[in-house]
Structure formats: C-alpha cells, structure tokens
Amino acid sequence: MGSRAVCPGSFDPITYGHLDIISRGAKVFDELRIVVLNNSSKKPAFSVEERMNLIKEVTKHIPNIKVDSYQGLLVNYAREVEANVIIRGLRAVSDFEYEMQITSMNRVLHEELETFFIMTNNQYSFLSSSIVKEVAKYGGDISELVPPQVEKALQKKYE
Helix, strand or coil, rough: CEEEEEEEEECCCCCHHHHHHHHHHHHHHHHEEEEECCCCCCCCCCHHHHHHHHHHHHHCCCCCCEEEECCHHHHHHHHCCCCCCEEEEEECHHHHHHHHHHHHHHHHHCCCCEEEECCCCCHHHCCCCCCCHHHHHHHCCCCCCCCCHHHHHHHHHHC
C-alpha cells in the first residue's frame, strides 16, 4: 500500500492558502484525500456538494488527489480509507494550540494515525475562508485570495 493522507477542512470556500497546503502535501504522499467536513458550529455559504465541486475544479491538475465528504469523526474516516496521516495547515502560532488539542484527541481515538503540520506560505498567513466571505459579501476584491472559479461562485452567491 502506498502512503495515503487525509487533508480535512470545511473549505467554505477553498482559498489559495488551502491550495498551498494541498499542493505541497500532494508532493509528499502517493494519495491525498481532501475531505470536506460539515462543521455544525459554522454556517456555511456553500453546500458540501458545492464545496466538493469547487475543490475538484481547482485541483484537477493534481493527479493524486481525491475529494470526499464525511460526517462524523475524522479518525473513523481515516480508518475507512486506510489513511495513516492527517495533514493540517498552520497559519500562525495561534493555530497551534487548537491543532495540538485536536491532534491529541485523535491520538487517543486512533493511536496509529499521525498528524503532519505544514506551515502555510507567509503570503497566506492571514487568510481564512471567513475573511474571504466577509470581503466578498461587501464586493471587495478577492482575486488574490481565491482561484477565479471560487471568486465567481462567491460573486454569484452574494449578488
């Protein structure tokens, strides 16, 4: 079996920061599964299906990527697809504390599952889906934050 990693997130919407982590992770692992998780504490702008379609569209040039969705514990998804690694992106030190808690809990639930942290490129260290949605909602220029397909989808969403 080749190496298989999972890159989870809500991806609402996918940004250049996400794509930075995804493209770098895809270079390290034989297969990278991007899994859209439905976070019940967030109010998404896009449905899970819309998010998956956008991710597929903007990652179609990366051959070893598969896009999926899951409701439930990420560790259970990882078991189902026989992944042994979770990839998480870190933007700043403030992300680390939260990610450490999640990683520690995942370790309790599935001790063979490793988490690899990838620091995002500095130019995206401020970037979040929430910021992108807020700027798009008020007609701001998001062309340097998201791929053109995502920009178009957000403009349509907030017309």
